[in-house]
Amino acid sequence: MRVTFHGVRGSVPTPGPSTVRYGGNTVCVEVRLSDNTLLVLDAGTGIRELGKQLLTDNAMTAPIHLFITHPHFDHILGLPFFAPLYRKDAHAIFHTFTPRAHRHAKHPVVFDGEHFPIRVADVPARLETADATNGEFFVGSARVQHVQLNHPGGSTGFRIDDADGTSLCYLTDNELHPPGPTTTSVDQLARFAANTNLLIHDAQYLPSDMPAKRGWGHSQVDDVLELGRLAEARNVALFHHEPERDDEALDRIAAYSDAWVAQHAKQMRALVARERETLELKAS
Numbered sequence: 210m211r212v213t214f215h216g217v218r219g220s221v222p223t224p225g226p227s228t229v230r231y232g233g234n235t236v237c238v239e240v241r242l243s244d245n246t247l248l249v250l251d252a253g254t255g256i257r258e259l260g261k262q263l264l265t266d267n268a269m270t271a272p273i274h275l276f277i278t279h280p281h282f283d284h285i286l287g288l289p290f291f292a293p294l295y296r297k298d299a300h301a302i303f304h305t306f307t308p309r310a311h312r313h314a315k316h317p318v319v320f321d322g323e324h325f326p327i328r329v330a331d332v333p334a335r336l337e338t339a340d341a342t343n344g345e346f347f348v349g350s351a352r353v354q355h356v357q358l359n360h361p362g363g364s365t366g367f368r369i370d371d372a373d374g375t376s377l378c379y380l381t382d383n384e385l386h387p388p389g390p391t392t393t394s395v396d397q398l399a400r401f402a403a404n405t406n407l408l409i410h411d412a413q414y415l416p417s418d419m420p421a422k423r424g425w426g427h428s429q430v431d432d433v434l435e436l437g438r439l440a441e442a443r444n445v446a447l448f449h450h451e452p453e454r455d456d457e458a459l460d461r462i463a464a465y466s467d468a469w470v471a472q473h474a475k476q477m478r479a480l481v482a483r484e485r486e487t488l489e490l491k492a493s
């Protein structure tokens with residue numbers, strides 16, 4: 210499995226010289242399975258560059274499988290600028306896991322004719338909605354499972370197990386220790402992510418952001434590293450970066466994470482996700 214980050218920023222795009230190394234586009238991750246099936250996780254502004262690459266590759270013959278965690282703007286804002294949607298030969302499949310997600314996929318707010326001039330019925334590509342509320346299912350060479358996360362309004366996390374023995378867990382936006390009722394506990398998430406090659410998790414906050422941001426639906430770096438340790442994940446990618454964090458601040462988080470891993474989880478590798486970075490996952 211090959212995983213490429215096209216957007217790693219949470220909440221709002223952050224262009225400019227102080228974020229150029231880690232990137233300012235909001236969340237979007239490209240996943241290429243071992244049979245070359247394309248999965249796209251979230252449609253933040255990072256999906257725009259991915260769309261341009263897909264047109265260059267002229268890869269419109271195969272369907273594009275879209276997995277949107279939830280309809281907050283930072284996860285859907287790039288959709289109207291995803292070039293394949295304007296090609297008649299493109300086929301995009303929105304996989305949905307809750308009745309709410311199904312409703313949003315059928316009537317995306319970004320294509321309601323008010324937030325953007327084009328309505329969903331006028332999008333040239335073939336759009337399909339696949340209702341997968343019944344649990345695990347298969348896409349290409351992978352089995353996909355889902356889990357509900359702790360986030361205001363809800364968010365869906367995914368686990369993708371490819372036939373080549375590699376796996377990816379994508380958990381954003383999620384507050385590991387929410388102040389109110391817990392939808393899915395840390396222990397349940399550790400089981401969901403057990404032994405994964407790559408755990409991508411929302412790590413928007415630091416202890417200094419608390420208690421002001423408690424209940425906002427995002428996690429602290431320490432809690433994410435601890436989840437990786439509990440799950441025995443081989444790699445943990447800190448993701449959905451706080452918009453106020455510039456490149457130097459993210460470098461400090463990277464150094465902190467390396468030190469944390471050296472002390473608490475020597476088998477694990479932690480990384481701060483960067484735009485345009487590709488990870489080749491290997492079965493072990």
Ligand SMILES: [Zn+2]
Nearest residue numbers: 219220283382
């Ligand atoms: Zn978000």
Ligand SMILES: [Zn+2]
Nearest residue numbers: 279281360382
């Ligand atoms: Zn959100």
